[in-house]
Amino acid sequence: MNTQELSPVMIKNxxxxxxxxxxxxxxxxxxxxxxxxxxxxxxxxxxLAVRDTDIPITPNEITAFIGPxxxxxxxxxxxxxxxxxxxxxxRFEGSVHYRGQxxxxxxVDPVAVRRSIGMVFQQPNPFAMSIFKNVAFGLKLNGFKxxxxxxxxxxxxxxxxxxxxKDKLHTSGLSLSGGQQQRLCIARAIAVEPExxxxxxxxxALDPIATRRVEDLMLELKEKYTIAIVTHNLQQAQxxxxxxxxxxxxxxxxxxxxxxxxYRPSAELFEDPREERTKxxxxxxxx
Amino acid sequence: MATPxxxxxxxxxxxxxxxxRSFANRRTAGNAILTGLAVLLSLIAMFPLFSVLxxxxxxxxxxLGPSLFTELTPGAGMEGGGIGNAVVGTLVxxxxxxxxxxxxxxxxxxxxxxYGGESKLATLVRFSAKVLTGMPSILAGVFAxxxxxxxxxxxxxxxxxxxxxxxxxxxxxxxxxxxxRAVPAKMKMAAFGMGATRAQTVLRIVIPTATPGILTxxxxxxxxxxxxxxxLLFTALFSDYWFEGKIRQPIASxxxxxxxxxxxxxxxxVSLAWAASLVLVSIVLVLNIVAQVATxxxxxx
Numbered sequence: 001m002n003t004q005e006l007s008p009v010m011i012k013n014x015x016x017x018x019x020x021x022x023x024x025x026x027x028x029x030x031x032x033x034x035x036x037x038x039x040x041x042x043x044x045x046x047x048l049a050v051r052d053t054d055i056p057i058t059p060n061e062i063t064a065f066i067g068p069x070x071x072x073x074x075x076x077x078x079x080x081x082x083x084x085x086x087x088x089x090x091r092f093e094g095s096v097h098y099r100g101q102x103x104x105x106x107x108v109d110p111v112a113v114r115r116s117i118g119m120v121f122q123q124p125n126p127f128a129m130s131i132f133k134n135v136a137f138g139l140k141l142n143g144f145k146x147x148x149x150x151x152x153x154x155x156x157x158x159x160x161x162x163x164x165x166k167d168k169l170h171t172s173g174l175s176l177s178g179g180q181q182q183r184l185c186i187a188r189a190i191a192v193e194p195e196x197x198x199x200x201x202x203x204x205a206l207d208p209i210a211t212r213r214v215e216d217l218m219l220e221l222k223e224k225y226t227i228a229i230v231t232h233n234l235q236q237a238q239x240x241x242x243x244x245x246x247x248x249x250x251x252x253x254x255x256x257x258x259x260x261x262x263y264r265p266s267a268e269l270f271e272d273p274r275e276e277r278t279k280x281x282x283x284x285x286x287x
Numbered sequence: 288m289a290t291p292x293x294x295x296x297x298x299x300x301x302x303x304x305x306x307x308r309s310f311a312n313r314r315t316a317g318n319a320i321l322t323g324l325a326v327l328l329s330l331i332a333m334f335p336l337f338s339v340l341x342x343x344x345x346x347x348x349x350x351l352g353p354s355l356f357t358e359l360t361p362g363a364g365m366e367g368g369g370i371g372n373a374v375v376g377t378l379v380x381x382x383x384x385x386x387x388x389x390x391x392x393x394x395x396x397x398x399x400x401x402y403g404g405e406s407k408l409a410t411l412v413r414f415s416a417k418v419l420t421g422m423p424s425i426l427a428g429v430f431a432x433x434x435x436x437x438x439x440x441x442x443x444x445x446x447x448x449x450x451x452x453x454x455x456x457x458x459x460x461x462x463x464x465x466x467x468r469a470v471p472a473k474m475k476m477a478a479f480g481m482g483a484t485r486a487q488t489v490l491r492i493v494i495p496t497a498t499p500g501i502l503t504x505x506x507x508x509x510x511x512x513x514x515x516x517x518x519l520l521f522t523a524l525f526s527d528y529w530f531e532g533k534i535r536q537p538i539a540s541x542x543x544x545x546x547x548x549x550x551x552x553x554x555x556x557v558s559l560a561w562a563a564s565l566v567l568v569s570i571v572l573v574l575n576i577v578a579q580v581a582t583x584x585x586x587x588x
Contacts, residue, residue, distance in 0.1 A: 119480035121480070127496070
């Protein structure tokens with residue numbers, strides 16, 4: 001319902017946004033796009049993993065990346081905070097503008113980029129330390145000098161975990177259940193108040209109840225943050241995402257290259273897909 | 288076994304067979320015999336350890352008492368005395384060895400696990416460490432003699448510690464490397480995703496997470512080195528006096544005491560050698576138990 005109300009606005013916004021971003025590169029930041037992802041080619045060694053994928057991510061919305069396995073949706077997400085830099089042979093052509101800068105421009109420090117972008121992984125991955133220290137980790141990294149207890153509490157409240165852990169903040173983060181661990185990871189990510197939160201299939205290791213809690217949480221979080229999420233669960237994209245990008249895998253050249261088919265408000269994409277491939281995928285003809 | 292009715296329904300288990308276990312069945316009997324054999328052989332494998340412990344308790348416990356730890360080794364043919372200087376000496380040498388081996392082995396392990404990867408240097412270091420773990424301990428002693436003892440002009444606790452350190456470094460390095468490698472990649476990725484540099488990830492996530500495993504390696508290396516006699520024979524030598532804080536002088540140790548006294552013609556010295564063996568084995572046992580307990584990662588804390 002929410003998405004339908006918003007969708008007319010977004011259609012209006014999406015085109016001017018692209019134009020505006022070209023200006024943004026020189027003139028600063030554009031309020032309608034948090035991160036302007038324009039991938040021309042993305043290689044791992046000689047392997048072309050992703051091509052021609054432009055996804056402007058709009059503020060205070062949830063953008064979902066969907067598509068068949070191997071379509072590069074996680075790769076695209078990971079290129080938004082330069083996590084692909086850890087893969088040998090990674091090469092990127094294109095640009096990802098964030099806060100008015102291309103994060104792939106020469107001289108950009110990927111570590112600095114990652115500090116201002118939160119990331120939640122497929123597998124819950126709390127550190128082997130107390131719940132409190134897990135959440136405080138990013139604050140410490142950023143040299144935060146204020147009230148740690150307050151920030152940790154806020155982050156845990158923000159991740160809807162506070163009530164469950166407030167009496168055992170000093171027990172290990174690993175002692176929590178899978179769903180709680182994932183919310184702990186979300187708390188850890190939002191403790192530093194990043195503008196953008198990247199989530200790579202955050203619910204795929206969770207049971208349906210924990211999944212629902214994380215989805216509800218995402219809807220709350222988008223009031224303050226912008227979220228990009230990779231999901232293989234179409235219902236999930238429909239339930240939470242304001243916009244959805246459908247990627248497909250091109251095997252014609254003998255490789256497996258992912259590329260963007262269409263990127264539109266979720267309500268439109270799911271109810272009235274423009275492209276045949278999107279239609280087929282949504283109908284469940286392949287996965 | 289197949290009942291005639293089964294032929295119509297291929298693949299279905301025979302409906303008439305009993306679920307009762309019967310030793311008439313060859314598989315059941317074979318299973319029981321092999322299980323029994325495995326248990327028996329395991330017990331036999333444990334036998335030497337327990338018989339040694341039993342022997343030590345029987346022969347060594349006689350002299351156990353406070354004076355054993357508070358008095359100096361007696362001279363030839365004398366009664367009384369203890370092994371206090373040797374207990375202290377062993378601990379001193381072990382501390383020196385740890386101070387030398389821990390930084391070297393630990394930093395080497397961090398390099399191997401986090402930076403070296405499969406590079407030529409890392410492969411070479413790893414290979415050398417593996418070869419060194421199998422090196423006869425007397426060679427470590429000879430090496431320390433040729434370097435430290437000859438260079439400083441005297442047998443000393445320091446030389447003994449150096450010899451022991453040579454034995455410890457490879458064990459510390461290899462166990463610490465595997466402990467560091469056992470830290471899940473997803474935890475490291477979480478740290479990188481938060482914007483931690485490689486050094487921050489290693490210092491704040493990888494090393495703290497691996498600490499129990501690293502400590503185990505250190506304990507095991509210590510326990511092994513502590514019992515060695517050969518590296519101390521011509522490095523630390525022995526001393527009939529208390530350690531007075533001078534690491535440039537010869538020092539007593541339990542293993543050398545056992546070596547010297549076990550072959551002594553004097554009954555009392557032989558008894559002291561038994562008591563010293565019991566003490567040494569107890570220390571090693573305690574270290575091993577501590578190592579085991581330390582490895583257990585506290586899941587609920």
